[in-house]
Every structure is written in structure tokens, then in C-alpha cells.
Amino acid sequence: MADIIVQGLTQNNLKHVTFQIPKEKITVFTGVSGSGKSSIVFDTIAAESQRQMNAAYPAFVRSRLPKYPKPAVERIDNLTASVVVDQSPLGGNARSTVGTISGLYASLRLLFSRAGQPYVGPASSFSFNDPNGMCKTCSGLGKITKVKVEAILDVDKSWNQGCVKDSLYRPGSWYWKQYAQSGLFDLDKPVKAYSSEEYNLLLYGSRDGCGEPENPKVTGLFHKYTKTLLNRDISSKSRHTQIKSQNLIDEMECTDCHGKRLNEAALSCKIQGYSIADLCEMELTRLREVLEKMRDSKVGVLVETIIEGVDRMIEIGLPYLHLNRETPSLSGGEAQRLKLVRYMGSSLTGMTYIFDEPSTGMHPRDVYRMNNLLRKLRDKGNTVLVVEHDRDVISIADYVIDVGPEAGQNGGQIVFAGNYEELLQSDTLTGKAMLRTLPLKQKPRKPAGSLPIRDACLHNLKHIDVDIPLGIMTVVTGVAGSGKSTLISKVFASQYEKDIVMVDQGPITATNRSTPASYLGFFDEIRKLLARENGKQESLFSFNSAGACPVCGGKGVILTELAFMDPIVTECEACQGVRYNEEALACTYKGRNIVELLGLTASQAMEVFDEPKIKRRLNVMRQVGLSYLTLGQPLSTLSGGERQRIKLAKNLGKKGSIIVMDEPTTGLHMSDIENLLKLFDTIVSRGNTLVVIEHNLDVMKQADWIIDIGPDGGNKGGQVVFTGTPMEMVSTAETLTADSLRGSCS
Numbered sequence: 009m010a011d012i013i014v015q016g017l018t019q020n021n022l023k024h025v026t027f028q029i030p031k032e033k034i035t036v037f038t039g040v041s042g043s044g045k046s047s048i049v050f051d052t053i054a055a056e057s058q059r060q061m062n063a064a065y066p067a068f069v070r071s072r073l074p075k076y077p078k079p080a081v082e083r084i085d086n087l088t089a090s091v092v093v094d095q096s097p098l099g100g101n102a103r104s105t106v107g108t109i110s111g112l113y114a115s116l117r118l119l120f121s122r123a124g125q126p127y128v129g130p131a132s133s134f135s136f137n138d139p140n141g142m143c144k145t146c147s148g149l150g151k152i153t154k155v156k157v158e159a160i161l162d163v164d165k166s167w168n169q170g171c172v173k174d175s176l177y178r179p180g181s182w183y184w185k186q187y188a189q190s191g192l193f194d195l196d197k198p199v200k201a202y203s204s205e206e207y208n209l210l211l212y213g214s215r216d217g218c219g220e221p222e223n224p225k226v227t228g229l230f231h232k233y234t235k236t237l238l239n240r241d242i243s244s245k246s247r248h249t250q251i252k253s254q255n256l257i258d259e260m261e262c263t264d265c266h267g268k269r270l271n272e273a274a275l276s277c278k279i280q281g282y283s284i285a286d287l288c289e290m291e292l293t294r295l296r297e298v299l300e301k302m303r304d305s306k307v308g309v310l311v312e313t314i315i316e317g318v319d320r321m322i323e324i325g326l327p328y329l330h331l332n333r334e335t336p337s338l339s340g341g342e343a344q345r346l347k348l349v350r351y352m353g354s355s356l357t358g359m360t361y362i363f364d365e366p367s368t369g370m371h372p373r374d375v376y377r378m379n380n381l382l383r384k385l386r387d388k389g390n391t392v393l394v395v396e397h398d399r400d401v402i403s404i405a406d407y408v409i410d411v412g413p414e415a416g417q418n419g420g421q422i423v424f425a426g427n428y429e430e431l432l433q434s435d436t437l438t439g440k441a442m443l444r445t446l447p448l449k450q451k452p453r454k455p456a457g458s459l460p461i462r463d464a465c466l467h468n469l470k471h472i473d474v475d476i477p478l479g480i481m482t483v484v485t486g487v488a489g490s491g492k493s494t495l496i497s498k499v500f501a502s503q504y505e506k507d508i509v510m511v512d513q514g515p516i517t518a519t520n521r522s523t524p525a526s527y528l529g530f531f532d533e534i535r536k537l538l539a540r541e542n543g544k545q546e547s548l549f550s551f552n553s554a555g556a557c558p559v560c561g562g563k564g565v566i567l568t569e570l571a572f573m574d575p576i577v578t579e580c581e582a583c584q585g586v587r588y589n590e591e592a593l594a595c596t597y598k599g600r601n602i603v604e605l606l607g608l609t610a611s612q613a614m615e616v617f618d619e620p621k622i623k624r625r626l627n628v629m630r631q632v633g634l635s636y637l638t639l640g641q642p643l644s645t646l647s648g649g650e651r652q653r654i655k656l657a658k659n660l661g662k663k664g665s666i667i668v669m670d671e672p673t674t675g676l677h678m679s680d681i682e683n684l685l686k687l688f689d690t691i692v693s694r695g696n697t698l699v700v701i702e703h704n705l706d707v708m709k710q711a712d713w714i715i716d717i718g719p720d721g722g723n724k725g726g727q728v729v730f731t732g733t734p735m736e737m738v739s740t741a742e743t744l745t746a747d748s749l750r751g752s753c754s
């Protein structure tokens with residue numbers, strides 16, 4: 009097997025590097041964040057492989073495939089077809105479940121059509137996405153959703169006062185006119201004064217509420233919202249839109265099928281007393297037990313393959329899921345593991361599989377299991393590439409490529425390549441950090457009070473009581489699926505909504521032109537400096553104001569709209585994409601114009617700016633491990649971990665707040681984690697409270713207090729199995745987390 013050979017790679021920050029990757033081995037890419045790992049693995053190897061595969065299709069098909077730009081590289085040899093297994097959400101809608109995505113539901117349908125009694129067959133009769141099988145009342149969704157009338161209408165107002173809350177319908181707008189100019193409504197009468205006929209007309213489009221619409225242009229508002237909110241897949245919309253939509257609908261279990269999604273015929277068909285819906289409600293561990301008893305029937309071979317599939321899901325650390333779980337509710341880590349399971353079942357060999365921090369969201373116990381799956385994937389004759397920071401995952405590497413020495417312009421080189429034992433001897437940040445673990449906290453802080461959670465019972469939580477201490481750093485631990493996020497990000501966060509700052513990995517709700525400089529609030533300072541230095545107005549240094557390039561209007565690109573197709577985006581020739589006009593670009597501060605200043609990384613900018621206000625913010629970027637970002641990098645290009653840390657940076661100045669974070673170490677190198685812990689220490693000393701969900705053992709060791717949820721995942725979890733200091737955990741606790749912590753102290 010000839011190695012993959014990459015020669016003269018200069019993509020992003022890479023410094024004309026040349027290296028080889030062995031085939032049919034596990035190669036782990038290490039290095040601090042921003043060093044260039046993703047630039048190698050995703051922007052070069054994956055992109056080039058996909059690009060060449062796409063090039064094999066006819067032009068018509070190609071125009072519909074995602075575009076992969078050619079990476080900046082002299083030559084790549086011996087690439088194979090590649091599959092990226094990342095943490096992007098699985099998407100889909102309420103019809104997409106763990107069962108449909110994993111393929112296990114299709115196998116169960118086949119099983120029931122062959123062995124179920126009474127005989128129903130064909131297999132499509134068991135599909136909730138098929139008219140043959142679906143419950144008619146809920147169309148196979150298992151739940152009924154209704155638009156909340158009070159959420160869309162303000163009944164105290166008239167049309168002229170804007171009775172529809174949605175800003176699309178503000179008086180004078182196009183939507184408003186459709187109704188106001190229909191002649192059907194008294195525009196000055198508040199909705200609450202409507203007769204029942206008028207009210208029906210408004211909501212349902214007809215006077216009796218069910219007949220033909222009075223005026224085809226005036227669909228009832230209720231129908232209109234039902235169409236836009238319920239009958240459409242909104243999972244690809246922004247989180248903001250999703251939350252907004254959620255607030256407008258009421259959801260309840262279907263009164264007919266009670267959430268089972270299927271019609272009576274399908275539900276009456278059983279094997280050993282279980283319907284297909286019963287099996288889909290069971291946690292996978294329980295499902296396996298039930299399937300085990302069906303093994304020796306006449307469909308034994310089919311049962312066998314289903315059990316194999318279930319086993320793969322259990323092995324990868326998803327034993328607590330059930331097949332009826334909707335995929336949009338899975339976390340990024342869970343989605344990635346589910347994708348991995350799909351590929352494990354495939355018989356393709358000779359592929360290159362690429363993973364992005366697969367340990368995310370995993371307890372050390374789960375990491376151990378996942379490592380075995382990665383090995384199996386390799387042993388089937390595949391090449392496995394992994395970007396990772398976790399010591400345990402790095403330790404299974406056949407080959408390690410360490411990128412560094414540092415981030416951004418100070419990175420971009422291969423500082424080490426060799427096997428795991430050689431890495432431990434190497435004099436690189438990664439090699440040294442592998443051997444260094446942090447000590448247990450000797451003097452944990454005492455809490456300044458606490459916030460009680462009582463009788464928490466959401467999802468798998470078993471009516472638990474727990475106190476969240478104030479003024480110290482608490483780490484919440486437990487295996488995947490034990491209930492950590494449910495307890496902290498859902499129950500605790502909603503109970504104390506007004507007091508808590510959630511610093512999560514979700515998208516940043518700012519405009520898509522946001523950058524670190526604007527988001528952290530020092531872009532204005534930079535503009536002031538330029539204005540003062542050059543005797544101009546500040547607005548000249550803003551591309552959505554006086555500084556805008558006249559040709560593209562400050563967009564940097566020109567959009568050519570095409571009917572029925574995505575618009576064509578080309579770089580603006582006048583400003584070459586930099587968005588500013590010539591007058592703005594002619595002004596400089598210390599020899600650099602606005603674009604050049606925004607092109608500096610935070611660490612380079614430290615050398616350039618003297619202003620204390622700017623310096624303070626740059627220092628904050630360094631503290632959260634983001635000094636390699638340029639001041640002008642669009643926030644939309646940040647990874648989940650980077651987004652979480654820049655949100656943390658924004659909230660750092662505060663005092664007396666309660667900051668909640670879910671896995672803040674995601675995407676961080678071991679040496680960055682030490683810096684993050686120092687920062688946590690500073691945050692807490694300033695009088696703030698920190699509550700973090702974490703699997704990283706170094707973070708647990710440095711906690712003031714640990715709350716361990718378990719004992720295991722799903723139904724077997726949901727209890728508080730330990731609370732105390734790290735020292736107490738190591739000396740007395742008998743939990744899976746305590747075992748791992750003890751293991752890392754020896």
C-alpha cells in the first residue's frame with residue numbers, strides 16, 4: 009500500500025510542508041488549536057479527495073454538488089475516496105429517528121413483515137413515513153402540534169395597530185396589505201371585539217371556520233402559520249428561528265397512537281408480545297435482551313444482523329438511546345457516533361475515514377470503547393485519520409503527525425512525525441504535555457451559598473435533589489447519557505434563567521459580518537485610532553457605512569441571481585474583496601491600513617496597539633486560547649469550541665455572574681487546557697460562579713467541587729452518585745468517574 013504523499017502544502021497557515029501518511033493505519037493529527045491540523049486533514053485531504061470524486065461526474069450533476077476548492081498544494085499522490093465523520097448535526101426533522109438513520113428500523117420492519125402475528129406485511133405497512141403504516145391522526149409524527157393563537161395575535165389591537173405580532177405584518181407592509189386591503193376586516197376594530205364570524209375569517213379564512221375560503225388571497229392566519237411552522241423542515245434554519253418557531257407552537261402526544269406513530273393494523277402485529285413500536289421505545293441495552301430471545305426463530309439470521317447493529321451502537325457509547333429518538337435532538341458528539349456506526353456496518357474497504365475530535369462528549373470509559381471501533385475500522389482495510397487532543401485516543405495511534413510549534417503564523421509546520429512511543433520522547437508541546445498531568449486540587453474553595461435544584465425529573469433524571477454551590481468552580485461529570493446536560497443545561501438553566509450566563513457552542517447570534525474585533529467591542533477603538541491619526545470621520549472605517557466600496561456596497565462580493573439556482577458569487581473586482589473604498593484604504597496606523605490591521609492575529613496585534621482598551625481585549629483572547637485568530641476573521645468560520653471560548657471572552661469582565669459551560673475543553677490542546685484552567689481560577693477569584701460539564705480529567709482535578717451523575721447512561725443513570733472535592737472523590741467514591749480519576753493520578 010503506497011503512502012498518501014502530500015508535497016509543498018501551503019493551504020491557510022501551512023509553511024510549504026511535505027509529509028506522508030501510511031495507509032490502513034490510524035494516524036492522529038495533534039497540535040495546539042490553530043496550528044493547522046484541520047487545514048491539512050479537512051481543507052486538503054478531504055477536500056481534494058471529494059473534489060476529484062466530483063470531477064468524475066457529468067457537468068450537470070457537478071453543478072449540483074458542493075464545491076470543493078482546489079487546495080494550495082504542489083502535489084498529492086495515492087489519495088483514496090474519503091468519508092468525513094464530523095460533528096455537524098444530523099439534521100432532518102421529526103420523521104428522522106435514530107432507527108431510520110441507523111438503518112435498524114428498516115431491518116425491524118422486514119422482521120415484522122416476515123415473523124409478526126397476525127400477518128400484516130408488506131414491510132412498508134410498518135413505516136410511519138408511509139401512508140400504509142402511519143397513524144392518520146398525527147401523520148406518523150407521534151405528536152400533534154398546534155399553532156398557539158395567543159402567540160401570533162395580540163387581541164387587544166386592531167389591524168391598524170398591528171394585531172399580528174410578527175413584524176412581517178407590521179401596518180403598511182406587503183403581508184399586512186393582503187389582509188387590510190381585502191375589505192373583509194374593520195381595520196380599527198380590536199380583534200377581541202370581533203364577532204365569531206369575523207374571528208373565524210381571520211384565523212381560518214371562512215366565516216364558519218371550516219368551509220371554502222372567502223377570498224383566496226386571505227388564507228386564515230392559523231392555516232398560514234401551520235403551513236410555515238409545522239409542515240416544513242426547519243432544522244436547517246438558524247437556532248434563533250428554531251427557538252422563535254418553538255415558542256409559537258404547542259406540542260402534545262398524539263391521542264390516537266400515543267406517540268407510537270403507527271396505525272392500529274401495524275401496532276396489532278406482534279412478535280413475542282411486542283409490537284415494532286414497543287421495540288423502538290426501549291433503550292438499546294433492553295432491546296438487545298429482547299432480540300436475544302428471538303434468535304432461534306425461523307428468522308434467526310435477520311435477528312442476528314439486527315443484534316450486530318444494536319451492538320455497534322452500544323459499543324460506541326450510545327446504549328441509552330432508543331430507536332424512536334428524533335435525530336435533531338442529538339448532541340454533536342452523539343451525531344458523530346451515530347454516523348460512525350453507519351460506516352461500521354458498511355462493507356467498503358480501502359476508504360479514508362476522517363474524524364474530528366471523536367472523543368467530544370465522551371467519558372474516559374466511552375473513549376476506550378470508541379478506540380476499539382476505530383481499530384476495527386482500520387483492520388477492515390481502511391485508512392483512519394483523526395484530529396484529537398485526548399491522551400487516550402492519541403495513544404492508539406499507529407502514526408502521529410504533530411503540527412506546530414504554535415498557532416496561526418507561528419504554526420503551520422510538521423514538528424514531529426512518528427509512532428506513539430517516539431512522540432512521548434519528542435521535544436514538542438504535545439510530546440511534553442502527554443507526560444504531564446495536573447495534580448489534584450489541594451485547597452478547594454468553600455462555597456458562598458448555593459442554588460437548590462429539587463425533584464428534577466426531566467428525561468432520565470430520577471427526582472433528584474442537588475445544590476449548585478456559588479462562588480466556586482463546580483465540575484459536573486458522568487458517562488455519556490447519564491443526564492449531565494439535562495440537569496445543568498436544561499433544568500438548572502431554565503430554573504435560574506435570569507441569573508445564568510450560558511456560554512455554549514451554539515451559533516453566535518450576531519450579524520454574519522461579525523468578527524472578533526466587533527464582537528468583543530474593540531473594532532470601534534481601532535476605527536477611532538485611524539480617524540484620529542488621519543484626521544477623518546470614524547464612519548470612513550466602517551464597510552457598512554462611509555467606507556464601503558462603491559461597487560459591491562461593502563459586501564466584498566457580487567451576487568448574480570439566477571432563477572431556480574443558487575446565486576453565483578464572485579469577488580468584487582473593484583476592492584478585490586476587502587470591502588473598503590480607496591479613501592479608507594489610503595489611511596494607515598503605524599503603516600497599516602484598516603484591512604491590514606484586521607488581518608493581524610491577536611498575538612501580532614499585541615505588538616502593534618498601545619491603547620489599554622484594545623490591549624485588554626487582546627489579552628482576553630489570549631487567555632481563552634484564541635490568540636491565533638485574526639481580528640477580522642468572520643465568526644461564522646469558527647468551530648463550536650472556538651465559539652464557546654469567544655463567548656467566554658465576551659463575558660469575562662463581569663462580576664458576580666453564574667457561568668455555565670458544556671465541555672469548554674472541546675478543541676483545546678493539553679497545553680491550552682492549562683491556560684484555560686488558570687483563566688477559570690481568575691474568573692472565580694473575581695467573585696463569579698462556574699459550573700462546567702467536563703470529561704477532561706485535568707479539569708476535574710482542578711475543581712473545587714464535583715457533582716457526579718450516574719451510575720451509568722440512560723435509564724441506568726439520572727442519579728447523583730457523588731458530590732465532594734476531587735480528593736474525596738479519589739479516596740472514597742465508587743463510580744466510573746472516580747475509577748478514571750484514580751487511574752490518572754497514579
Ligand code: ADP
Nearest residue numbers: 020021040041042043044045046047416636637
Ligand atoms: P487547527 O485545526 O490546528 O485548530 P486550522 O487548520 O483550523 O488549525 O487553522 C490553522 C490556521 O489557519 C489558523 O491561523 C486559522 O485561523 C487559519 N485558517 C483556518 N481556516 C481558514 C480559512 N478558511 N481562511 C483563512 N484562514 C484560515
Ligand code: ADP
Nearest residue numbers: 328337467468487488489490491492493494722
Ligand atoms: P449527558 O449530558 O450526561 O450525556 P443527557 O442529559 O444528554 O446526558 O441525556 C440523559 C438522558 O436523557 C439520555 O437517556 C438521553 O437519551 C435522554 N435525552 C436527552 N435529551 C433528550 C431529548 N431531547 N428527548 C428525549 N430524551 C432525551
Ligand code: ZN
Nearest residue numbers: 143146262265
Ligand atoms: Zn398518532
Ligand code: ZN
Nearest residue numbers: 557560580583
Ligand atoms: Zn468592492
